[in-house]
Each structure stands twice: as C-alpha cells, then as structure tokens.
Amino acid sequence: MCSGGCAKCLGTTLIPLAVLCTLANILLFFPGGEVINNNSHITNEVWYFGGMLGSGVLMIFPALVFLGLKNNDCCGCCGNESCGKRFAMFTSIIFAAVGLLGAGYCFIVSAVALNRGPICNDGSKWRYPFENGNYLSNTTMWALCKSPENILPWHLTLFSLLLIMSGIQVVLCAIQVVNGLIGTICGDCTCCGCCGHSQNYDTHTRK
Ligand SMILES: *[C@@H]1O[C@H](CO)[C@@H](O)[C@H](O)[C@H]1NC(C)=O
DSSP states (O other): OOHHHHHHHHHHHHHHHHHHHHHHHHHHTSGGGOOOSOGGGSOGGGGGTIIIIIIIIHHHHHHHHHHHHTTSOOSOBTTBTTHHHHHHHHHHHHHHHHHHHHHHHHHHHHHHHHHHOOOEEOSSSEEOOOOTTHHHHOGGGGGGOOBSTTHHHHHHHHHHHHHHHHHHHHHHHHHHHHHHHHHHHHOOTTGGGHHHHHHHHHHHHHO
16 A cells, blocks of 8 residues: 555645646736736636636645655554554545645636636627637637737636646545545555554564
8 A cells, every 4th residue: 555655646746736727827817918907807717716726825735735644654653553644644635625625616717717708808898708618619709809919819728727737636636535545544554664563563462
C-alpha cells in the first residue's frame, strides 16, 4: 500500500494547476488583452472567481496537506504504529472534500460561462448576444461582438482551460478521497517499517 506516496504525487500536480487556474481567471479580467475600465463590461462569470478562489486558493490547502502526508510521523500512538498515519489519511479526506467542492465550483462556473458566452459591445450597446452555446458551433455569430477585439477566442480559450484544469482537480481530489479511505482503513504499511514492527508485536503478545 502506497497511500502516503500517492497523496504526495497528487499534491505536486494540484499546485501548478491551482496557479494556472488563478492566472486564467486574472487574464479573463482583461478581455481580448484589453484593460476595461467599466466592471459591468466584464463577463459576470469572471466575477464568480471560479479559478482564483475555487480552483486556486481553496485548492492550496488540500494540496499542502497531501504533500505533507508522506512525512507524517506514524510511529507510536496509542501503542498502534499506524494510527498516526491513519489519522493523517482520515484528515486528508476532509481536505480532499474541500478541494472537490472548490474545483467543482470552478468547473460549473466555467461550463455556465462557455454556454452563455461573453458580454461584448455589439456596436451600439454592451450585452450578452449569445445563448445556450449557439455561438460555439456557428462562428458567423461571432461578428455580433464588435469589441473588445478577439473577445471570443479569449473567452473560449480561458474558460475551456479552466474547465479542463478544474475537471482534472475534481478527479485528483476524488482519487484522494478514495486513497484516504483506504489509508484510514489499512494504515500505511511501508511507513517506518511498520509491517515488521507489527509482526514482532503480534508474535510478542501471542507468547
Ligand atoms: C449562424 O449564425 C448566423 C447569424 O446569426 C445565421 O444567419 C446562420 O443561419 C447560422 N448558421 C447556422 C448553421 O445555424
């Protein structure tokens, strides 16, 4: 059983994803690379901070906890070598659930944003010219947005990236929920040579 090592590897993957999601969310505040000085001209879903809070800040805590799991002291609590490790794995389930919520939030916000399309200036006023993702398959409709320039590729690329990255985070956190459950039930046999210890302990008590 390698539950501690697996958690560490999950943590290492979650950190860069959290950074990239935060960056994508920040870039969305500059539609088409432009600085917009009216907050209402920025797509609503950008203000939901799915990438910065959900997949960013909320993800840092579980990632750090997972990273630390391998180094937890697992020897000698209540006469059971693996119970410290088990408690750590149990705690990681709670953090994995927090990560699952954060990434799930970002995933849903990104899906809604992709479906609804961006706010843009249609030549006379600022509005959401698309609905139900109809612009995704019909690029002729993109002409409805006169400015900001390149708003559609910008919106599509960044929200698609957020959708994919938060989707990966959801999967990784779900893996850690299962991994944490296994670790809680089984302990972590490879840690501090616990297996050898508990065998000695068993034979000792049997005598
Ligand atoms: C694409 O959108 C344009 C502009 O709204 C519309 O005239 C055209 O019929 C649409 N094409 C398809 C295949 O839906």
